[in-house]
Amino acid sequence: MADKPKRITDLGSPDYNKFLPPVIAKNYGKWKYHEYINKGVMKHVSETGDELYTVRIATPRLVSTDYIREMCDFSEKYSGGYLRWTTRHNVEFFPAKEQVDGLVADLKKAGHLVGGIGYGISNVVHTQGWIHCHTPATDASGVVKAVMDELHEYFTTKTLPARVRIALACCLNMCGAVHCSDIAILGIHRLPPKVNEATLANQCEIPTTIASCPTGAISPNPATKSVKIKSERCMYCGNCYTMCPSLPIADGTGDGISIYVGGKVSNARGPARMSKLVIPFLPNNPPRWPETVKAVKHLVEVYAQNAKKHERMGEWIERIGWERFFKLTGIPFTYQHIDDFTFARDTFRMTPTFKWE
Amino acid sequence: MSKDVKTPMLDDLEKGAWPSFVKEIKKAAKRSNTAHDLLGILERSYRDKVTHWKHGGIVGVLGYGGGVIGRYCDLPEEFPGVAHFHTVRINPPSGFFYTSKAMKELCDIWDKYGSGLTNLHGSTGDMVWLGTQTDKLEPIFAEITAKGWDLGGSGSCLRTPSSCVGMARCEFSNIDTMSICHTMTQKFQDELHRPAFPYKFKIKVSGCANDCTAAVARADMSIIGTWKDNIRIDQAEVKNLAKSMNIQEEVVDMCPTKCMSFDGSTLKINDKDCNRCMHCINRMPKALRPGKEKGATIMLGGKAPIVTGALMSWVLVPFMKLEAPYDNLEALIRKLWEWWDDHGKNRERIGELVDRMGMRSMLEATGLPPVPQMVKAPRTNPYVFWAPGEVK
Amino acid sequence: MDAAELQKKIYTLVETNMGKKKMKSGDLKKAMVAEGATEEEFKAALRELVDGGKLVYSYFGGSFIEVPHTEGSANPQQ
Numbered sequence: 028m029a030d031k032p033k034r035i036t037d038l039g040s041p042d043y044n045k046f047l048p049p050v051i052a053k054n055y056g057k058w059k060y061h062e063y064i065n066k067g068v069m070k071h072v073s074e075t076g077d078e079l080y081t082v083r084i085a086t087p088r089l090v091s092t093d094y095i096r097e098m099c100d101f102s103e104k105y106s107g108g109y110l111r112w113t114t115r116h117n118v119e120f121f122p123a124k125e126q127v128d129g130l131v132a133d134l135k136k137a138g139h140l141v142g143g144i145g146y147g148i149s150n151v152v153h154t155q156g157w158i159h160c161h162t163p164a165t166d167a168s169g170v171v172k173a174v175m176d177e178l179h180e181y182f183t184t185k186t187l188p189a190r191v192r193i194a195l196a197c198c199l200n201m202c203g204a205v206h207c208s209d210i211a212i213l214g215i216h217r218l219p220p221k222v223n224e225a226t227l228a229n230q231c232e233i234p235t236t237i238a239s240c241p242t243g244a245i246s247p248n249p250a251t252k253s254v255k256i257k258s259e260r261c262m263y264c265g266n267c268y269t270m271c272p273s274l275p276i277a278d279g280t281g282d283g284i285s286i287y288v289g290g291k292v293s294n295a296r297g298p299a300r301m302s303k304l305v306i307p308f309l310p311n312n313p314p315r316w317p318e319t320v321k322a323v324k325h326l327v328e329v330y331a332q333n334a335k336k337h338e339r340m341g342e343w344i345e346r347i348g349w350e351r352f353f354k355l356t357g358i359p360f361t362y363q364h365i366d367d368f369t370f371a372r373d374t375f376r377m378t379p380t381f382k383w384e
Numbered sequence: 385m386s387k388d389v390k391t392p393m394l395d396d397l398e399k400g401a402w403p404s405f406v407k408e409i410k411k412a413a414k415r416s417n418t419a420h421d422l423l424g425i426l427e428r429s430y431r432d433k434v435t436h437w438k439h440g441g442i443v444g445v446l447g448y449g450g451g452v453i454g455r456y457c458d459l460p461e462e463f464p465g466v467a468h469f470h471t472v473r474i475n476p477p478s479g480f481f482y483t484s485k486a487m488k489e490l491c492d493i494w495d496k497y498g499s500g501l502t503n504l505h506g507s508t509g510d511m512v513w514l515g516t517q518t519d520k521l522e523p524i525f526a527e528i529t530a531k532g533w534d535l536g537g538s539g540s541c542l543r544t545p546s547s548c549v550g551m552a553r554c555e556f557s558n559i560d561t562m563s564i565c566h567t568m569t570q571k572f573q574d575e576l577h578r579p580a581f582p583y584k585f586k587i588k589v590s591g592c593a594n595d596c597t598a599a600v601a602r603a604d605m606s607i608i609g610t611w612k613d614n615i616r617i618d619q620a621e622v623k624n625l626a627k628s629m630n631i632q633e634e635v636v637d638m639c640p641t642k643c644m645s646f647d648g649s650t651l652k653i654n655d656k657d658c659n660r661c662m663h664c665i666n667r668m669p670k671a672l673r674p675g676k677e678k679g680a681t682i683m684l685g686g687k688a689p690i691v692t693g694a695l696m697s698w699v700l701v702p703f704m705k706l707e708a709p710y711d712n713l714e715a716l717i718r719k720l721w722e723w724w725d726d727h728g729k730n731r732e733r734i735g736e737l738v739d740r741m742g743m744r745s746m747l748e749a750t751g752l753p754p755v756p757q758m759v760k761a762p763r764t765n766p767y768v769f770w771a772p773g774e775v776k
Numbered sequence: 777m778d779a780a781e782l783q784k785k786i787y788t789l790v791e792t793n794m795g796k797k798k799m800k801s802g803d804l805k806k807a808m809v810a811e812g813a814t815e816e817e818f819k820a821a822l823r824e825l826v827d828g829g830k831l832v833y834s835y836f837g838g839s840f841i842e843v844p845h846t847e848g849s850a851n852p853q854q
């Protein structure tokens with residue numbers, strides 16, 4: 028390899044200091060307080076007296092370089108060439124005070140949604156789905172688009188009792204870690220993988236494949252030099268498919284969406300908590316997933332009507348009780364709602380104390 | 385390029401108020417075969433209700449074990465533009481601040497070698513460049529490194545660490561989250577690029593208990609800023625705020641430890657009872673600020689459900705001072721990795737190893753003392769194990 | 777241990793296990809340490825092999841070390 032030029036490696040992350048707007052570099056660590064001007068604009072004030080304005084818009088997460096260049100142009104015109112992405116896939120600009128209105132107007136004129144700050148629905152954290160992944164049980168971008176077309180006013184203008192964080196993961200690997208969201212949309216498979224005996228011996232290492240199953244559902248099938256799957260043990264995690272491409276798990280009828288609610292990561296008022304299953308299955312119905320859109324909208328509306336100010340969805344449900352939650356939302360309670368996996372007993376109620384209404 | 389295919393289902397998703405990813409793919413498709421055929425295969429998925437991607441395990445750049453995810457479609461004859469559709473993960477700057485100049489340079493490279501489509505950002509925090517072919521990987525790598533960028537992590541390695549915006553723009557931050565994130569990324573380059581762990585390891589840094597990076601749910605090591613002394617109160621601002629909000633109802637009554645009182649003009653906090661949950665500070669940022677003795681709680685073991693069920697991180701070190709260059713944090717992380725490396729099985733996350741081996745094994749290996757902050761309450765079951773030598 | 781000899785041992789171990797067991801970096805390390813190499817020597821030897829393209833990392837749910845080959849998914853015939 029001596030004839031090749033030396034490759035540069037192990038650079039890591041570029042120094043963020045190069046990318047900080049001057050007012051942020053100057054006031055780093057000195058911010059004193061902030062105010063929300065409206066749903067799309069906030070103001071931070073420093074101990075030095077300096078002010079920073081932030082304007083936020085929603086992106087579709089999957090964007091073209093044309094889109095990024097457009098954002099760069101906005102930043103050059105209004106924000107000194109500086110811009111920031113939030114991890115909820117929003118873009119932020121830092122205009123001077125007198126440029127805020129001009130920027131907001133320009134963004135709106137170009138069709139962008141300005142908002143996402145304060146009590147409402149910010150952008151939806153989501154994963155790849157049919158765009159790029161090999162194990163999804165539903166699409167990601169399409170479901171998010173359909174849901175937010177219906178709920179976008181909670182991003183731009185309408186407020187809710189507190190933040191409602193929506194996240195979507197297209198399989199239970201949960202790249203997006205939706206398990207701590209106010210509303211989690213989760214793709215699920217309901218059928219075990221099919222064994223492709225013709226290709227399995229060629230494509231897969233049988234011991235590795237067997238070891239990949241967390242529930243021990245896979246055993247060798249010496250007759251066909253392949254494997255067998257005990258379907259009553261399979262919980263459709265797709266682990267085996269990642270290890271062995273001859274065990275495809277996707278199925279047009281078996282796959283669909285489930286909805287979990289009431290999680291949060293903030294410790295404010297009470298600890299972070301996981302989201303809980305409320306709708307075990309909704310069909311995949313592209314391109315607009317009407318069942319899922321309706322369900323999410325309904326959950327947001329029932330919460331909006333009933334929760335107290337500052338109460339996150341999970342806090343509201345804990346106050347009123349799960350039995351009342353199911354009554355208020357009209358969602359049927361089924362076998363699937365009762366846990367039967369590793370930590371099941373922790374979720375059973377051990378008190379004879381209920382809210383009957 | 386496949387011949388023009390009709391995409392009626394996707395076209396429907398160009399309508400509506402929310403920004404449309406279909407419009408984005410179509411913009412890129414004007415220039416790129418890959419993006420063009422992505423439209424075709426995605427429409428097929430919408431019709432069939434299944435994915436058309438296959439997993440691929442051996443693509444990458446020379447010397448690295450991560451940063452590229454191999455992907456192939458199962459209909460290569462129909463959609464040759466996406467026969468190979470690998471993604472490239474680029475390590476972003478901590479905090480996700482960019483200059484337009486740097487962004488445009490990256491766009492130029494991506495337009496030259498790939499589909500022109502990206503995720504900003506993937507859930508780990510990397511910039512995700514979607515859709516290129518094996519022979520383009522080395523040229524991409526050469527061009528990004530020449531501009532000062534590097535690949536992020538994938539596989540059984542340290543994943544790209546990430547942080548909240550912290551001191552750059554948030555007055556709540558008790559630690560310099562962006563600096564911690566950047567410093568750890570740089571110290572652990574070998575662990576990030578050359579997978580040597582039993583499975584993945586994620587580090588996320590949040591400046592306060594609001595935990596904006598969802599560190600507690602998404603990271604094997606969650607670093608969350610906190611403070612030890614008293615909340616700072618500006619009583620004049622309290623009086624001001626009392627005009628525009630109901631302090632009793634919105635703050636005092638909602639304090640989980642009931643340690644606050646308000647007599648209509650003065651707000652009192654019994655800091656001994658406060659557990660530093662952030663609620664009151666969130667509500668009254670002008671009047672209340674975290675104390676001055678700042679540090680972080682170090683937590684371990686959070687992960688999504690695969691394989692044994694979702695875990696949230698639990699407390700390992702209740703309070704650690706974190707000041708550059710963070711050697712104390714680095715030393716702790718290295719000790720944890722060593723223990724995990726010695727005992728972990730393939731695909732066993734560190735939290736799962738603690739489940740299997742017990743907290744004691746891990747605490748002994750790292751030299752951390754058992755403290756009450758690690759548990760919600762001490763155990764109730766009497767099946768207590770004693771080590772030989774402890775019984776004298 | 778001599779660097780060239782160590783590299784040869786690592787390569788042979790990966791090669792003989794091909795198709796039977798996928799080897800992880802950690803598996804190889806344990807085997808080489810058992811044969812008398814230090815962890816640092818192992819790390820350097822593996823890096824040398826991978827930087828030279830003799831061995832590659834692969835990903836199937838977890839990361840493994842393999843001899844380079846064209847894989848199933850890349851091949852439309854399979």
Ligand code: HEM
Nearest residue numbers: 113114115149152192203207208209290291292549596598
């Ligand atoms: C239910 C739990 C959650 C709550 C309450 C929550 C709350 C917040 C809040 C208040 C923000 C502030 C910025 C904004 O107003 O947009 C935020 C931003 C963010 N959240 Fe969450 N979030 C939650 C869950 C998650 C989850 C599960 C993820 C990731 C999968 C996540 C990732 C993010 C990211 C990446 C940002 C933007 C960070 C940045 O600006 O640097 N959050 N979240």
Ligand code: HEM
Nearest residue numbers: 154155159160200201202204269453506507508687688690
């Ligand atoms: C067996 C378990 C898992 C498998 C097989 C798996 C597989 C994958 C695959 C194939 C991708 C690439 C998706 C694509 O770009 O096409 C991916 C992406 C990703 N995975 Fe996983 N994953 C697993 C578990 C997890 C878990 C537990 C997490 C988080 C806690 C996670 C976080 C991510 C993230 C953040 C991405 C980036 C994708 C994005 O940003 O949309 N993965 N995973």
Ligand code: HEM
Nearest residue numbers: 061190293295548549553554555594595596597666667669
């Ligand atoms: C720019 C700096 C930021 C400021 C000034 C700020 C301000 C606030 C304020 C005032 C609250 C209280 C509102 C409430 O109680 O819900 C809050 C809550 C929160 N913020 Fe931020 N935020 C900032 C950035 C972020 C970012 C970047 C994230 C996450 C990525 C985030 C995540 C959260 C979360 C999770 C809560 C808790 C919401 C709750 O459970 O009540 N914040 N933030």
Ligand code: HEM
Nearest residue numbers: 372373375376377378761762763764765766767768769770
């Ligand atoms: C440190 C370990 C424990 C000790 C020393 C202990 C001791 C005792 C004693 C002395 C009694 C009274 C027996 C009687 O007078 O009839 C008792 C009752 C009982 N124990 Fe335990 N116990 C222990 C742990 C547990 C645990 C772990 C459980 C269950 C989770 C448990 C459940 C009970 C119950 C249900 C009773 C009957 C209570 C009642 O009649 O009101 N004990 N235990």
Ligand code: SF4
Nearest residue numbers: 155160163197198202
């Ligand atoms: S959540 Fe599952 S299906 Fe979706 S991108 Fe992640 S691994 Fe793939």
Ligand code: SF4
Nearest residue numbers: 240261262264265267
């Ligand atoms: S899908 Fe999961 S549970 Fe079912 S056989 Fe495969 S690995 Fe086992």
Ligand code: SF4
Nearest residue numbers: 548554557591592596
């Ligand atoms: S975690 Fe705390 S310090 Fe960091 S951005 Fe969120 S509110 Fe601010």
Ligand code: SF4
Nearest residue numbers: 639658659661662664
């Ligand atoms: S931080 Fe939380 S516990 Fe402490 S005083 Fe404020 S609301 Fe109460």
